[in-house]
Amino acid sequence: MDEKEAPPLRRRGERMRQAVLAATVDLLASQGMAATTVAAVARAAGVHETSVYRRWKTRENLIFDALAHHSDHALPTPDTGDVRADLTALFTALARYLATPAGTALLHLGTVRGEDDLEEGRRSYWSTRLERAEALVRRGIDRGELATDTDPHLTVEAVTGPLLARVLLTGEPLEETLVPRLVDLVLDGARAPRRQDRRQDRPDGS
Amino acid sequence: MDEKEAPPLRRRGERMRQAVLAATVDLLASQGMAATTVAAVARAAGVHETSVYRRWKTRENLIFDALAHHSDHALPTPDTGDVRADLTALFTALARYLATPAGTALLHLGTVRGEDDLEEGRRSYWSTRLERAEALVRRGIDRGELATDTDPHLTVEAVTGPLLARVLLTGEPLEETLVPRLVDLVLDGARAPRRQDRRQDRPDGS
Structure with a gap:
């Protein structure tokens, strides 16, 4: 892995956060509250479900943040x-x-x-x-x-x-x-x- | 059962309601929210748990009403x-x-x-x-x-x-x-x- 090309950890974390929040808002708007599960958000954002839980702890926190x-x-x-x-x-x-x-x-x-x-x-x-x-x-x-x-x-x-x-x-x-x-x-x-x-x-x- | 002595159903219902609400407030004040379960309220008010659930449906409704x-x-x-x-x-x-x-x-x-x-x-x-x-x-x-x-x-x-x-x-x-x-x-x-x-x-x- 080329160190110069790799984004700093914080930036990757922020990029992941933005992708997850955007996916959450999209899902809320298109599918409604009940369909906006952590699994569906993770799938739409292309991240692991565990990464979402690590950062937001609960589905409620994720949706509030989004x-x-x-x-x-x-x-x-x-x-x-x-x-x-x-x-x-x-x-x-x-x-x-x-x-x-x-x-x-x-x-x-x-x-x-x-x-x-x-x-x-x-x-x-x-x-x-x-x-x-x-x-x-x-x-x-x-x-x-x-x-x-x-x-x-x-x-x-x-x-x-x-x-x-x-x-x-x-x-x-x-x-x-x-x-x-x-x-x-x-x-x-x-x-x-x-x-x-x-x-x-x-x-x-x- | 002496019909003249028996209170009308509504009045008995209201008396039961008052007893349950008073027991709920007492429990909330003395034991706190977590200890105020339907079982504890029913015991304190001397009524069946099922009567409480029939009237209030959920613990939250009961506590709100009280x-x-x-x-x-x-x-x-x-x-x-x-x-x-x-x-x-x-x-x-x-x-x-x-x-x-x-x-x-x-x-x-x-x-x-x-x-x-x-x-x-x-x-x-x-x-x-x-x-x-x-x-x-x-x-x-x-x-x-x-x-x-x-x-x-x-x-x-x-x-x-x-x-x-x-x-x-x-x-x-x-x-x-x-x-x-x-x-x-x-x-x-x-x-x-x-x-x-x-x-x-x-x-x-x-």
Whole structure:
């Protein structure tokens, strides 16, 4: 074996990981959750079943990792200069994704249950995604659209929490008007306006 | 058997149900989740195991029902005349309950997974609880504290969604300041004040 030609072990490992994750996403999309077994994934990716188990331990971990990886392509990172428009665009895309079978499965597989050693991976997955959305809120603060003491983390949670809770607990649909209404509520507040109709302050005059 | 003395079948069924649920809650509290098996519950309640399975089908359904039943006693229904105080009191109690092992288990067992025929029971459990909280928001609208076009359902979701998402997904703690900050965000909004510091409008002047 030519040492110069051989890819470093890490790179081969990463290439194997990408092939397995891509095969998992393909199988989920074409055959559905039940047909996405470790055996079927290994066959499609051209790797040994034992290699898959060595890396992911369980079928659930594999599918979560594949969906988590895949979801990043489904979400935009809008930067229109208007915090209301940015938040509405990002979270509308999130709501549409969560309403798909892949998005719903991602949420269920991503719940923290203290069951396995990949728990930390699940938690950090959600934290990273929340932080990305927080950047949009921070830009709104910097532009003077939001109060200077706005908590970006809390603001993102107040809009995303209801979406996650609907999918996981109540089963209520994520209708198209839900995200715009949530963004309006969190930006404008439910409190009755005092001096004048607060809505007249809104840049779009709506 | 004296017909006059015999309780109607429904009442006996309800009495059996209450005994089994009480035994389940007792076992959960004293022995923990793993020890709360159908066999142990049946023994403690003095009923046949088969009666438990006939009614609840699975151990998970039984534990969910017991916790759901129990949780109602943990939550107050405040009516202080101030919507901010009412929402803060109710949801602080909810957050404290969700942070307990029983509360966390209730959330996990209560997720909608399309797996069994008690799904509808889970969904309606959450809907009923949300509706109770909505009554607090409606009183705030009636008193003129909240804008007349406030959506009570959405308002409750914006405060509770983040609590549920933290327990189920991110594993972030439900710190004591979380609920007051969420209630403030949802009532006051994150938008920058235009004419004067909006916080000066707040009844408590904080």
